[in-house]
Amino acid sequence: DSADKGEFRHYMLKEIYEQPKVIKATMEGRVTDSRVLEQALGTGAADLLANVRHVQIIACGTSYHAGMVARYWIEELAGIACSVEVASEYRYRKHVIQPDTLFLCISQSGETADTLAALRQAKQAGFRAALAICNVPGSSLVRESDLVIMTHAGPEIGVASTKAFTTQLVSLLIFTLALARHNGLSEAREADIVAALRQLPGQIDDALALDGKIAELSKAFMDKNHSLFLGRGAMYPVAMEGALKLKEISYIHAEAYPAGELKHGPLALVDSEMPVVTVAPNNELLEKLKSNLEEVRARGGELFVFADGDAELQEQPGIHVLQIPAVHAITAPIVYTLPLQLLSYHVAVLKGTDVDQPRNLAKSVTVE
Numbered sequence: 116d117s118a119d120k121g122e123f124r125h126y127m128l129k130e131i132y133e134q135p136k137v138i139k140a141t142m143e144g145r146v147t148d149s150r151v152l153e154q155a156l157g158t159g160a161a162d163l164l165a166n167v168r169h170v171q172i173i174a175c176g177t178s179y180h181a182g183m184v185a186r187y188w189i190e191e192l193a194g195i196a197c198s199v200e201v202a203s204e205y206r207y208r209k210h211v212i213q214p215d216t217l218f219l220c221i222s223q224s225g226e227t228a229d230t231l232a233a234l235r236q237a238k239q240a241g242f243r244a245a246l247a248i249c250n251v252p253g254s255s256l257v258r259e260s261d262l263v264i265m266t267h268a269g270p271e272i273g274v275a276s277t278k279a280f281t282t283q284l285v286s287l288l289i290f291t292l293a294l295a296r297h298n299g300l301s302e303a304r305e306a307d308i309v310a311a312l313r314q315l316p317g318q319i320d321d322a323l324a325l326d327g328k329i330a331e332l333s334k335a336f337m338d339k340n341h342s343l344f345l346g347r348g349a350m351y352p353v354a355m356e357g358a359l360k361l362k363e364i365s366y367i368h369a370e371a372y373p374a375g376e377l378k379h380g381p382l383a384l385v386d387s388e389m390p391v392v393t394v395a396p397n398n399e400l401l402e403k404l405k406s407n408l409e410e411v412r413a414r415g416g417e418l419f420v421f422a423d424g425d426a427e428l429q430e431q432p433g434i435h436v437l438q439i440p441a442v443h444a445i446t447a448p449i450v451y452t453l454p455l456q457l458l459s460y461h462v463a464v465l466k467g468t469d470v471d472q473p474r475n476l477a478k479s480v481t482v483e
């Protein structure tokens with residue numbers, strides 16, 4: 116068992132460090148220097164994608180967060196309406212399936228009971244086709260879907276998902292580009308985003324190099340009972356995933372909020388006992404986010420900002436800035452996930468929890 120972990124103390128850390136390699140593997144054979152290879156999505160994919168008018172994403176847990184990021188990509192790049200819902204809600208309510216819907220299930224295991232139930236139910240109601248993004252070949256989800264994009268994350272042992280999430284994101288971006296091509300995305304824009312995809316393994320290596328600094332930051336969380344994670348746009352689901360990681364393995368209450376909602380409630384909770392983590396790459400939303408950060412700071416909140424060097428956020432008392440290497444706005448959610456994974460890992464190690472097998476949680480929830 117310890118041999119499988121190699122030099123690493125936990126599976127989770129090993130899996131975090133495997134991300135440059137498995138992301139490369141997930142792109143293999145699916146992208147050229149400048150294009151996505153649509154046929155790699157399966158025979159008939161081109162015909163199908165040309166006719167999709169709506170995408171319904173269904174998933175649970177971390178996979179749901181991947182779906183939430185994908186919604187930003189799908190609506191921005193393909194201009195196709197996209198809805199995202201957790202499977203356990205979708206399956207128990209009356210839902211309306213739009214004409215020409217692609218039903219997209221995301222699941223590491225391919226065996227999550229609620230996700231499978233939602234797919235089976237939707238099949239009865241009727242949709243154009245089902246696409247699965249999954250890490251386990253031959254799983255129920257793969258067998259029951261029309262099109263499949265396998266993530267090549269390899270076996271994930273840590274209950275808290277890490278490499279499965281980032282490879283899901285890579286697969287979802289590849290899918291989005293294929294869909295967008297039928298909906299007016301220019302070759303130049305596609306080439307620009309494919310180039311950004313190809314830079315990911317190197318950029319993730321750079322993010323991993325921040326490990327020591329993040330371990331240092333994690334000390335500030337060790338004795339806290341609550342924390343807040345903020346993000347805007349596609350960084351909001353990244354904040355949600357960061358909060359989920361922290362609660363799963365360190366048992367610290369962590370709540371994610373879209374930064375603009377801060378003043379509608381959570382601001383009342385902010386004080387020096389509530390660290391606030393913000394993911395803020397240097398995109399057009401940064402200016403607004405900066406004013407949100409000031410609100411937190413004015414209330415004695417301790418801020419931990421993960422930001423691009425261009426963000427011009429200065430380190431000062433109560434504001435800790437961790438500079439992330441500059442990345443493309445579209446692929447930023449993938450890169451910014453890494454420091455948040457490392458943060459929760461180090462907090463959990465400091466607290467002495469069972470990192471790979473957190474209490475009360477299972478790797479795959481196959482029963483209700």
Ligand code: G6P
Binds near residue numbers: 225
């Ligand atoms: C459990 C796991 C999570 C996972 C979720 C969905 O809660 O602990 O890590 O994200 O199930 O699993 P799936 O296999 O469908 O992605």
